[in-house]
Amino acid sequence: MGYQRVKYVSCVVFSIAGCFLSFNHAATPDTNSQAKSDRKTTPSSEAKTPDKSDRPYSRFGHNVEQHRLNCDSCHKFPSANWKQVRREGEPFPDVTDYPQHASCIGCHRQQFFKGAVPAICTGCHVAPSPTNSTRYPFPNPREIYDTSERGKSRVSEYRVFFPHEKHEGLFGRLDREPATYLGRSLIRAAFRQEKDKDKEKEKQQPQGSPNAACDKCHQTYQPQGESDQEFVVKPPKDLPETAFWLKKGAFKTAPQSHALCFTCHTPEEGLKPSASDCATCHKLMTAGQSAALTRMRGDFDPAMASAMGIADKTSLQKWSRREAVKFRHEWISHADLACSTCHTVASINTADPKGPTVTPSSCIGCHVTATSDEGGALNVEADQKKANAAFQCTKCHAILGKKAMPESHAKAIAEARAKK
Structure with a gap:
């Protein structure tokens, strides 16, 4: 009887213990099982991080060693769309579109077929897919590209080399009968829009003026004219008199297209460099030089420009190359001067990222x-x-x-004393 009672109690105890262990096991999931479940439902850290090898391919760079090829290795002159791409004026043969896939796939076949949306495709295509081949605007023509979202902030990898000393005596001849190319006039395809040409002609100085030749390519940018609005953007009311706020008429424009160049440098004229000799004028900057154009340097501060609300590409590019940003070309005392009063035109190196230099000695007589x-x-x-x-x-x-x-300022004062 006692033995049966002990046996019964033991069975009850083991049953209760078994139930407890079973309940505890059910309430506390197996960590290994949970880990397996997590791996199935939660992306791993590797999956969350984009493939680093794809990152550079989303933006094409000419500075990559393998890309420093002859221009015609990828770009074909003229592009197939040259007759349709320009909105104003007569079209003329030009490079106005991206290279075809054949230019890329020889080296980048692996990147072309990597992933659902290959990173390399996003360099040119807006939303790459089998049904959408829309591309970003090509950097040429500039008047179209610069108004696009991409073009507003992109900085070119190239500086344009233009030898003023070889052209000084030719500018006055641009009023000749226009050369024709494939039966089309090239003079009409000016680098500014047709609707602005009549206004610009009124502003240009007479042919006998000292700047008549320079006016062929350079006009005052955002002039104040007869307006009472002196500043590009309205300044704050409490702006100190000595503080800087960008004024109108500070900068001069420069041609932003091939239109003027191709009036002479055409197959018909036979003048070298020809329209297809890109590298003669377009000089590749180093990656550091390109990056420096958007950073504080000289008299340019991108944070200051942002605070003013200056966002147009021309102003930012011109300002980034200035060492005396308060100088205004349009100011009455400056507008009457010949360009050669301050600039040694023949020695201007347009490919220098620093921009044309002007010494304080040019200011002797007025400011010195x-x-x-x-x-x-x-x-x-x-x-x-x-x-x-x-x-x-x-x-x-x-x-x-x-x-x-700087020493140049002391030197200018010494020169002024010597001239007295």
């Missing part, structure tokens, strides 16, 4: 005088800089005036 008593702005600020190294020169500069006065 023999003594401060004669009113020279440079003299006055130079005296203040000598007395207080922390003084910031603001007559010409927005940023550079914080630095020590």
Whole structure:
């Protein structure tokens, strides 16, 4: 009887223990099973991170060693769409479209077939798919590309080399009868829009003026004219008198297309370089030089431009190459001067990312005088800089005036004294 009671109690205890263990096992999932489940339902960290090998292919760069080929290795002159792409004026043969796939697939076959949307396709195509072949605007013509979302912020890898010394004596001849190319006039395809040409002609100086030749290619950008609006963007009400805020008429334009060039450099004219000799004029910058164009340098501060609301590409590019951003070409005292008063035209290197340099010696007579008593702005600020190294020169500069006065400024003052 006692033995049966013990046996019964033991069975009850083991049954309760078994139920407890079973319940506890059910309430606490197996970590291995959970891990297996997680791997099935949650993407791994490797899956979340894009394939790094694809990243460079989403943006084509000419600076890659393998891409430094002859231009005609990929680009065909003229492009198939040259007759349709320009909105204004007469079309002319030009490179106006991306290379075909055959130019890329020889080296990049693996990238072409990698993933549902290969990264390499996004360099040219907006939304790559078998049913959508829409591409971003090609960088040429600039008047179309610069208005696109991509074009507004993209900085070219190239600087254009234009030898002024070889063209100085030719500018006055551009009023000749237009050359024709395949039966089409090229003079009409000016780098500015047709609707603006009549207005520009009114602003151009007479043929006998000292800047008549320069006006063929360079006009005052965003001129104030007769308007009472002096600034490009309305400044704050409490803007200090010495503070910088970009004014209209500060910059001069330069041709942004091949239109003027191709009036002479055509197969009919036989003048070298020909329209297909791209590398003669288009000079590839280093990656560092391209990147520097969007960073603080000289008298340019991208943060300052952003705070002002200056976003147009021409202003930003012109400003980024300035060392005296307060200078205005349109200011009445400057507008009456010949370009050669300040610029040594024949020696201008347009391919230099720093831009054309102008020495303070060009300002002798107005802003640089023999003594401060004669009113020279440079003299006055130079005296203040000598007395207080922390003084910031603001007559010409927005940023550079914080630095020590360069030797070129002292040299200009010495020259003014010698001329007295």
